[in-house]
Amino acid sequence: MRCLMLFCLLLGATPGFALDRSQVEGYLLENGLQVLLKTGYERDHVSIRLVVGIGFDDFPCERQELPHLLEHLLFSGIDDSGEGGLETRMQALGGEWNAYTSSADTTFVIEAPARNQRKVLDLLLAALRDTKIDDNALQISKKIVEREDGGHYTHLQRWLDRQDLGHRASDQLAVELGLKCAERSSVQDMTLAQVDALRQHWYAPNNMSLIVVGGLDRLLPAYLERTYGQLEPVEPGERRVLEGVTHPAEARRELTRGWLGESARLHWIFLEPVLDAGHDATYDLLQRYLDWALYSELRLQHGLSYGPAAQRESVGDTGLLSLNADVDRDQVEQAERLLGQMIERLRKDGLEPATFERIKGAAIAREAWTSQGNSALADYYWGALNDYAEGRVGEPGQRLREVSLAQADAALKGLFAAPGYVRVEKPLLGYDQLYGLAALGLGLMLAAVLLWRRRR
Ligand SMILES: [Zn+2]
Numbered sequence: 481m482r483c484l485m486l487f488c489l490l491l492g493a494t495p496g497f498a499l500d501r502s503q504v505e506g507y508l509l510e511n512g513l514q515v516l517l518k519t520g521y522e523r524d525h526v527s528i529r530l531v532v533g534i535g536f537d538d539f540p541c542e543r544q545e546l547p548h549l550l551e552h553l554l555f556s557g558i559d560d561s562g563e564g565g566l567e568t569r570m571q572a573l574g575g576e577w578n579a580y581t582s583s584a585d586t587t588f589v590i591e592a593p594a595r596n597q598r599k600v601l602d603l604l605l606a607a608l609r610d611t612k613i614d615d616n617a618l619q620i621s622k623k624i625v626e627r628e629d630g631g632h633y634t635h636l637q638r639w640l641d642r643q644d645l646g647h648r649a650s651d652q653l654a655v656e657l658g659l660k661c662a663e664r665s666s667v668q669d670m671t672l673a674q675v676d677a678l679r680q681h682w683y684a685p686n687n688m689s690l691i692v693v694g695g696l697d698r699l700l701p702a703y704l705e706r707t708y709g710q711l712e713p714v715e716p717g718e719r720r721v722l723e724g725v726t727h728p729a730e731a732r733r734e735l736t737r738g739w740l741g742e743s744a745r746l747h748w749i750f751l752e753p754v755l756d757a758g759h760d761a762t763y764d765l766l767q768r769y770l771d772w773a774l775y776s777e778l779r780l781q782h783g784l785s786y787g788p789a790a791q792r793e794s795v796g797d798t799g800l801l802s803l804n805a806d807v808d809r810d811q812v813e814q815a816e817r818l819l820g821q822m823i824e825r826l827r828k829d830g831l832e833p834a835t836f837e838r839i840k841g842a843a844i845a846r847e848a849w850t851s852q853g854n855s856a857l858a859d860y861y862w863g864a865l866n867d868y869a870e871g872r873v874g875e876p877g878q879r880l881r882e883v884s885l886a887q888a889d890a891a892l893k894g895l896f897a898a899p900g901y902v903r904v905e906k907p908l909l910g911y912d913q914l915y916g917l918a919a920l921g922l923g924l925m926l927a928a929v930l931l932w933r934r935r936r
Contacts, residue, residue: 501851502875504861506868511713512686515704516861516868520854523695526597527858528590530604531689531865534682537583537796538720541661543674545625548581549667550675550683552621555579558610566607575600583796587862591855594695598703605707608683613675622667629664649747649903650802652735654795658726684714691861694854722797725751732902740914744809744906748819752792752799753894761879762891767792767801768839769831769888777822778805784815801895809906816902827896830889840880847877 505517520527536544557563570577575592592600654660690708692700737745752763770790778785788805803823807815851860864873909917 501857501860502872504868504871504873506871509685509705509709511709511711512684513704513708513711514689514865515701516689516691516865517696517700518691518693518857518861519696520694520857521852522854524594525854526592526594526600526692526694526696527854528588528592528597528601528604529689529691529858529862530588530590530608531691531862532586532588532683533584533687533689533719534586534678535582535584537722538682539665540720541663542665543670544661544665545629545667546665546670546674546678547586547682549618549621549625549670550678551579551581551586552624553613553617553675554607554611556611556613556617556621558606558612566603569603570600573600573603575603577604594697597692597694597697597700601703602707605711609711613672613679615672618670618672618675622670625667649735649745649905650749650793650795650800652733653729653749653901653903654800656727656729657798658723659795659798681714681717684716685709685711686713686716689865691858693858693861724797729901731899732904734904734906736908737905738907740909740911741907742809742910744807744812744904746805746807746812746815746819747802747903747905748804748816748823748900749800749802749903750895750898750900752801753891753897755891755894758879758883758887761876762883762888763792763799763801763895765836765840765843765880765883765888766892766895768843769836770801770803772835772839773822773826774803774805774819777818778807778815782814782818784808784811784818809910812904812906816904823896823900826892831885831892833885836885836888840883844877844880847875847880 499521507515509515534547536547539546555563555566557566559565561568573592573596575590575596577588577590579586579588588604590600590604651660655662685708690704697703752759755762767790774785774788774790778788785805785807788803791802791804793800793802803819805815805819851857861868861873867874
């Protein structure tokens, strides 16, 4: 009897603890809008993400900011009360919203009380559908976008961008390889007609996904059918095809960052060859492995760097994996030599099996506690949209589990088959050099005074 009670208790308790992230209710409305619904952890709150399939990379360099400009314009207001009136309505519903433009998409992000979810979705729909964009709104949004990008784009800034002084090392390399635009696009010349065309062709239900996670309203599916289901679909356009690497880059470069200082940053950057199976999971594990290798080589064994790290990023259609270390400027050469030896060792000997298994285990364990809460779960579905099929998104823990040592080893050999690109960032002068220059200046002055005295 007691056992039975315990069994019943356990049975009652488990659903509260375990939430299967990979299972999600997804369907298409008749107009092509993709809907993803998930009952989340907190029931009195919902996280909403409306993802529009248009981003920076869909435009050539001189017009890249266009989707960002439209994103801002859609907060201009839906009636005479303007943007302030729109914000007031959202506040009255207890919600918060924001939007982000990335290289691949434009996403509206909302957190709101569950009881107001339909009203909040109404407001979002009104902003998308009813915002009147005029010249005045265009001018205001242009100013905001410019400010966000670091102020008015001056001739000096443009010149500095061209000289590669304004970029981080991987950005600089991406520009050199032709993966990234050398300059920011100026928003000044963008017209209402361009903005309208973008809105008409890409802000269509068949180019959007709506994700709602949390305490879902029972009537939500019927509501969505009646409201968002009425948006008119458009003929889907072709998205811009990314070109990949188009230019060769120098193997090693020193980049000047700032005027004065003793610290430097060393970067060794590799292009990720595309893998047939488990591409992301394999490189994620390699990145973690290399992170540890860097840490144990540069910090534990040689005390050269405090926060060395391996990082992955994607630029256009290309993945970059970088080994990065902060070092003193007079230890750059030593760190670079040690890093070169470490890479050579890994190239020759491959991964260490026990270390690989330990790191893989930790990565899998991590998946059990990341993406907790409605908001993180909604972001997770946003990132995994391409992965969704028939009520499931891929489970990252499972993906990681499937990567074998042999597979990871082969990927490592492929990654290190090319020599990679070294970038060293350091300030123009170190203090020693500054003192040297000051002493030289003083000496010259003294010599001039003596010379002047002797002439008299
Ligand atoms: Zn912005």
